[in-house]
Amino acid sequence: MAYTPKWWWQNSVVYQVYPRSFQDSNHDGIGDLKGIISRLDYIKKLGADIIWLNPIYRSPNVDNGYDISDYRAIDPTFGSLTDFKELLTKAHELGLKIMMDLVVNHSSDENEWFKQSRQGKENPYRDYYIWRDPVDGHEPTNWGSYFSGSAWQYDEASGQYYLHLFAVKQPDLNWENEAVRHSVYDIMNWWADLGVDGFRMDVINLISKPAVYKDVPTAPGMKYGDVEPVVANGHRMHEFLQEMHQAVMAKHDLVTVGETPGATTDDAKKYANLEQTELNMIFEFEHVGLDGNDNPALGKWSDKKVSLPELRDNLVKWQTQLSGKAWNSLYWNNHDQPRVVSRFGNDDPKYRVVSAKMLATMLHCLQGTPYIYAGEELGMTNTTFNSLSDYRDLESINAYHQLVDEEHLVDGKTMSRYLAIHSRDNARTPMQWDDSKNAGFSDAEPWIAVNPNYSEINAKAALADPSSVFYHYQKLIQMRHDLPVMTEGKFALVNGNESDDQVFAYTRDDGETTLLVVTNFTKETITREYAAGKGKLLLSNYEDDMGETLRPYEAKVYEFSSKR
Structure with missing residues (x-):
């Protein structure tokens, strides 16, 4: 029987669609709204509740839609407003909600x-x-x-x-101007009145700029300094969000998540407070920033691997410090992050499936609202780029030219390796539907090349295989819908797990039920006493249970009564 939480979005699961790369319906090599409509049954079968769409507004597409020229129009690349209304209607008929991407730190210079x-x-x-x-x-x-x-x-x-904190053609809006703010609230209400169910807010915590504009420190060899410490979480942020809440969210039953680079747990307790005066939840960046370069001038461009203790410590911090005070968003992937099985798992064909399932289990059993990025449920991997001309992402191309050609901080071969690991284009290759030409995404040449491994990794093959990554995600989603402990349960590390460099083990307990979650982050076969749970085995990525023995990337979830 489905469990109903205090707020409907607490036990919902969000499925993120990058429209440009999801499904092409009009033979131009670019995904579109009618393509998404044709795949709604697939998303429903997975079990997700909310579809988050990356920007579909009219745009020159300098930054793939994050440069908006008309906030009330659909870009012709994706279709029309009529197509969008059809998408809304058909999604709602299936019980799916639609969350729009709201980009209001900046607009297009063609706005x-x-x-x-x-x-x-x-x-x-x-x-x-x-x-x-x-x-x-x-x-x-x-x-x-x-x-x-x-x-x-x-x-x-x-x-x-x-x-312009981002591209030259993305000028920043002046939120100090009350007219700007109310223009934004009018846009949000317009979409909400149309039937949109929520907003994901792009870099929303950058909207409150400093009262005084001063120079910032620069890294050695760099002409310009890191602006994030002075523009993130500014002095009027909470005032602006509370005003937005009163003008928009208080009038509609919406789900809201703010993208908040540089936000700490203390910031999150205010942004995503359980009194619901600002946002429902935020996307923090700490766990996806752990593999950045030790040289601050190179930022995220690195080939560093994150250790399990580093990753676990960060995730535990967010679980424990927000508990009872704010709501977590849970994510591995999105349109800006490399594929998780290549990043924190193992994309070797021998281990890809089990490690993808392990990572899914570890994340989805935490407290918060899980986000699945299209293809994650298939175990899609990072792609292969042979040269800089293969890339489409403005950030990646600009970074190469700046760090290699202008600043000479890294050689071309090294930077190419960094791009292959961290470029946003890894997430933006077309959805792999089947093993036909262009992975079933389009019968025309796609706007960005399909990952060459689509003949092995695709939705058609996954749906035909009861042991696929897809069905593992489906089971995790069903658990979240059915079990109150998945939403309400307190998080705690298993005793002794604090310094374990191979296993992440934790419990969730709501006073009635306890879940024990055990995940092996390595390709080694190891033993842990607590891996033999005392209760019912709810979920595993292996067909049998070997008790204290944990096989490569094994994940197990046990359920037992808290009242023993």
């Missing part, structure tokens, strides 16, 4: 607001964006863009610079 803003200092939209005078003939500050280079762009006509 009408910015076109007006750059017409001059007297234009009423000038203050919709952040303009500053030059300082000594140069940029107002030494802030670096997340996408390399300066975060400032000079405008010849007005003699001022505008701020």
Whole structure:
């Protein structure tokens, strides 16, 4: 019998669709809304409750839709507003909810607001964006863009610079301007009135900029400094989110998650507080930042492997410190992160399936709302890029040119290796539906190459195999729907697991039921006394249970009464 939590999204599971790469229906090599509609039954079969769509608004697509030129229009690449309404209707008929991506830290420079803003200092939209005078003939500050280079762009006509924390064509909106804020709330209400069930908010904790703009420290050899410490979690963030909540969320039954780079557990307790005055939950970045380069100038570009103790310590921190105070989001993958089985598991064909299931088990049994990125439920892996021309991601291409060609901080061969591991394009290759041409994604040449391993790893093969990664995810989702302990249970590490460099073992306990979750993060066969659970074996990624013996990447979930 399905369990009903206090808030419907607490035991829901989110399935993220990157529309450009999910399913092409009109033979142009780019995924679209009608393609998503054609695959709704697949998502329903998996068991997910909410579909999160990456941006589908009208856009020049400099950053694959995260540069929005019209917040109330669907980009023709994906279809029409009529197509979107059909998607909403058919999803709702299946009991699926739709969560839109909201991108309001910045817009496109082709947005009408910015076109007006750059017409001059007297234009009423000038203050919709952040303009500053030059300082000594140069940029107002030494802030670096997340996408390399300066975060400032000079405008010849007005003699001022505008701020863009991301691409040059993504100018930052000025949230200090009340008119900007209410324009955003109007957009959100417009979509909610249309029937949208929630919003994932892109880099939402960057909207409150500092009261005073100053230079920041720079890493050796770098011209521009890391801006995140001064723009993340700014002094008016909670004011803005509470205002948004009153203007939008309080009027609709929505699910909200904020992407919050640089957020700590203390920040999360405010953003995702259980009083529900701001957001339902946030995406933190700490666990996916553990494998960044030891040289801060190289940022995430690295070939470093994360140790289990590092990973476990971070996940445990978020579980324990938010318990009873805020709600966690649980994710391994998204459109900005490499494939998890290649990153934290083992994508060798010998171990790919068991390690993908192990990682799924470890994450989904934690407290919070799980997110599945399209293809994760198949155990899709990182892809193979033979040259820089194979990449489509602006961040990856810019980083190569800056770090190799301009700053000379790393050689081309090394940077190519880093890109192969961490490029966002690893997540953006087409969904692997079957073993036909282009993995069944499109009968035209895809906008980005299909992963060559699609003939072995695809949905058709997974659905035909009762022991596939897909059905393991399906079982985990069903457990979350059925078992109150999956939502309500307190998290605790198993005694002695704190320093174990091979096994992550924890319990969930709601006073009625206890779950024991044991996961082997290695390809070794090892033994642990507690691996022989005292209760019923609910789920495993092996067909039998060898008690204290844990085989490579083995995962087991036991259920027993808390009232023994």
